[in-house]
Amino acid sequence: MSGIDGGWDRARSGGAETHRLTAWLEVYLKAQDTRRRMFPAGLMGDPAWDMMVDLFVTEAKGKRLSVSSASVATRTAQTTGLRWINRLVDEGLVIRLSDSTDRRRNFLVLSDGSWARVRDWARETSAALAAATQD
Template sequence: MAAQLLCDPDQAEWIRALVTAGLLPPSSGGVRDPGDEADRLARLREEIARIADALARLGTPGSGGAAERRGTFEAAPVVTDVTAPEVRDVIRARRLRDRFFGTGLFEDPAWDMLLDLFAAELEGARVSVSSLCIAAAVAPTTALRWIGRLTDAGLLERAPDAADRRRAFVKLSPVAAVAMRGFVAATRAAGLSMV
């Protein structure tokens, strides 16, 4: 059999070439019926080609292959009927603790920021960095450090104010927005409070 050159082969062509090369009978001095051997090889090549094409389709987008079936196992978007006033009530309840136990004992700036941004998202409002620092109920330097950490973690997104370059706005990232809705749904399903 003549040598075949593969120029920029796809996965199916590689599989066909490798399997075909492995199925060729070794040269021997025995007598064989060339017609039987040729028919057998032709059938094997057809079957190998069919298998190779099926394997190549498994990873091809739009083919309904394994890559697409994996995507069907993702969780459906969480739908909750939480409102901004409900989230603001949780924030107020958290601030009430300071009245009875003193300030600084229950600091949790990351959660306070996420709650404030979640309420703002539900209201369709924008939140400036300075406003978010106030919502964190900690020193501004601590709040800024937490904004940096949450941004680095992919939970917050910052955008400059087009009208005033000295100001920047902060919002929940899409990942954080989904997580907040999931948290609300999970706490409600368990009969728990968001506090």
């Protein structure tokens, strides 16, 4: 990531592999939502991970995720989502950026290390799924 550009650089340089992994992660997030609908509320959540996957998908598409939208991505109460955001920022996994056009708004991007780890997880899990479903 080159400084403030964050996801924009990742979208331009990602290529076919990033497109494929992003498609897989979108399916994964939909499967997570399906799982949550099938079981009692609060039992099947992983807010920090969901947010990091959502950030990866958003950045790979060349977009930015606002703090409020990232909070929604945790699929928890807004205050809980904000606590998870603060924790991820404190751990250096996510970077908070000010919006240059609206000082009231902040964006989040994955740190370089987090981007690489989410990408590597997507690579490994998509390869394992492909291997498991081959005839």
